[in-house]
Amino acid sequence: MKKLSDEDLKTLDRELFKFQNIQRTIDLRRLELETRNPDAQSSPSVGISKPTETIAVRIADDPTLKFLEGFKGIINKLLINLVDEDKEIFNLRWRYPQLRWEEIAEQKFMSKATIYRRRRIILEQYAILKGEL
Numbered sequence: 001m002k003k004l005s006d007e008d009l010k011t012l013d014r015e016l017f018k019f020q021n022i023q024r025t026i027d028l029r030r031l032e033l034e035t036r037n038p039d040a041q042s043s044p045s046v047g048i049s050k051p052t053e054t055i056a057v058r059i060a061d062d063p064t065l066k067f068l069e070g071f072k073g074i075i076n077k078l079l080i081n082l083v084d085e086d087k088e089i090f091n092l093r094w095r096y097p098q099l100r101w102e103e104i105a106e107q108k109f110m111s112k113a114t115i116y117r118r119r120r121i122i123l124e125q126y127a128i129l130k131g132e133l
Contacts, residue, residue: 012123016094026068033058074129
């Protein structure tokens with residue numbers, strides 16, 4: 001297994017900030033797909049219109065929505081695999097209140113070295129689930 005560089009860790013760290021609003025992003029994307037396209041002009045046709053089926057196909061085939069739901073699924077798996085202390089660190093860093101690592105160390109009464117070690121463990125687990133390790 002390769003070791004993540006500091007730059008890789010920073011990139012993964014930035015990615016996880018997107019998790020805070022992921023459900024809202026998914027809901028907005030679904031809404032975009034469900035609303036009818038105002039540019040589309042309906043021409044008189046002999047066939048029966050199936051708007052519900054069209055919307056379902058649009059949602060099922062949308063690559064952006066698949067990516068967002070996959071990202072959410074990976075984070076949910078990560079949270080299931082983390083120990084309670086790491087879940088708490090995850091919440092302090094990437095959910096609310098989005099503290100800096102030094103602030104988390106102070107709040108958890110840990111040394112900076114310990115909090116950065118926990119950070120590496122969390123981010124390596126994320127990278128494994130994501131398929132980068």
